[in-house]
Amino acid sequence: MKLIGLIGGMSWRSTIEYYRILNETASQLLGSEHSAKILLYNVDFAEITDMQKRGAWEEAGQALASAARSLEAAGAELVLIGAVTMHKVASTVQEAVSIPLMHIVDVTAEAIIASGISKVGLLGTRYTMEDDFVIDRLHKLGIDPIVPQPSDRELLHLVIFEELAKGVISQSSKEQFITIIDQLSARGAEGIILGCTEISLLIHPDDSRLPLFDTTLLHAVSAINAALAK
Numbered sequence: 001m002k003l004i005g006l007i008g009g010m011s012w013r014s015t016i017e018y019y020r021i022l023n024e025t026a027s028q029l030l031g032s033e034h035s036a037k038i039l040l041y042n043v044d045f046a047e048i049t050d051m052q053k054r055g056a057w058e059e060a061g062q063a064l065a066s067a068a069r070s071l072e073a074a075g076a077e078l079v080l081i082g083a084v085t086m087h088k089v090a091s092t093v094q095e096a097v098s099i100p101l102m103h104i105v106d107v108t109a110e111a112i113i114a115s116g117i118s119k120v121g122l123l124g125t126r127y128t129m130e131d132d133f134v135i136d137r138l139h140k141l142g143i144d145p146i147v148p149q150p151s152d153r154e155l156l157h158l159v160i161f162e163e164l165a166k167g168v169i170s171q172s173s174k175e176q177f178i179t180i181i182d183q184l185s186a187r188g189a190e191g192i193i194l195g196c197t198e199i200s201l202l203i204h205p206d207d208s209r210l211p212l213f214d215t216t217l218l219h220a221v222s223a224i225n226a227a228l229a230k
Contacts (some may be wrong), residue, residue: 001026001037002227005076005099007067009042010083011165014197014216018082021220029228036224039076041067045165052085052127061092072097080104080223084195084215085125088133100226105134107222108193108215109141115211117191119144121184123177124195126157134195146189152180156196164198174202181208 004022008015022036043063051060064086068079079101081087087104094101112120120138122145128134129147138145147153159173177199181192191211194200200214 001030002077003037003039003075004223004227005039005041005068005071005074005079006082007041007043007064007071007080007086007093008082009045010048010081010086011045011198012042013165013167013201015040015042015082017197017200017216018080018220021217022224025221025224029224037227039071039074041071043067048086049161057089058092060086061089064089064093065096068093068097068101072099078102078223078226080219082216082219083197084134085127088127088131090133102219102223102226103137104215104219105137106141107218108195108213109138109143110222111213111218112143112191112193113141115191117211118142119146119188119190120213121146121148121181121187121189121192121210122195123148123156123180123192123199125160126153128195129153129156145193146184146187148180148184152183156180159202160196160198164196164201169202174207177203178207181210185210 006018022038026034026036071079078099084104090103122129135145155176163170163173191213192208193213194215197216200216205212
């Protein structure tokens with residue numbers, strides 16, 4: 001099994017989910033006594049969110065590139081960025097190392113295409129829903145993303161940063177998310193991308209009539225499959 005390098009802490013609550021899924025998947029595939037080989041570089045989320053708010057994406061890219069170099073130097077054979085938003089700087093991170101970076105949008109698109117659909121709703125932070133780094137990549141992979149209305153985008157962003165990243169799970173926020181999912185369905189969405197690694201802490205498969213594409217789950221499972229590939 002290859003050694004997986006995970007850049008986590010964005011937030012650490014979703015990093016826990018990565019750790020759980022990586023190990024559970026390794027156990028399921030190899031046997032109950034097995035676990036994943038993981039190196040974790042946990043960044044300070046406050047520093048990263050400050051860079052996001054200031055629009056200092058080059059600085060953020062260099063911070064994650066430094067983390068990736070540290071993981072590679074410690075023996076990691078592939079690297080994951082454990083946050084959708086920070087894939088805005090994925091190219092900077094990949095350029096900093098010689099090991100492959102597994103892109104979260106690519107593995108999500110593979111799952112969507114395998115399901116036989118192409119038009120999906122995209123939930124996430126404001127950066128993910130309004131910048132082009134996810135939407136354009138999905139388009140190039142044959143996926144047609146639909147984003148919520150502006151006021152709903154603000155709501156999603158607020159809940160992610162002020163609730164989910166802080167460990168707050170609110171029934172009222174869940175209901176608001178479900179309403180947004182229903183609205184996206186009415187606009188033609190055939191599935192929903194949970195395009196922030198914290199959203200699956202709040203929204204689960206039985207909360208939606210549409211299939212959910214959980215980026216955390218898809219990313220972690222794909223990493224184990226890559227780590228086990230010959």
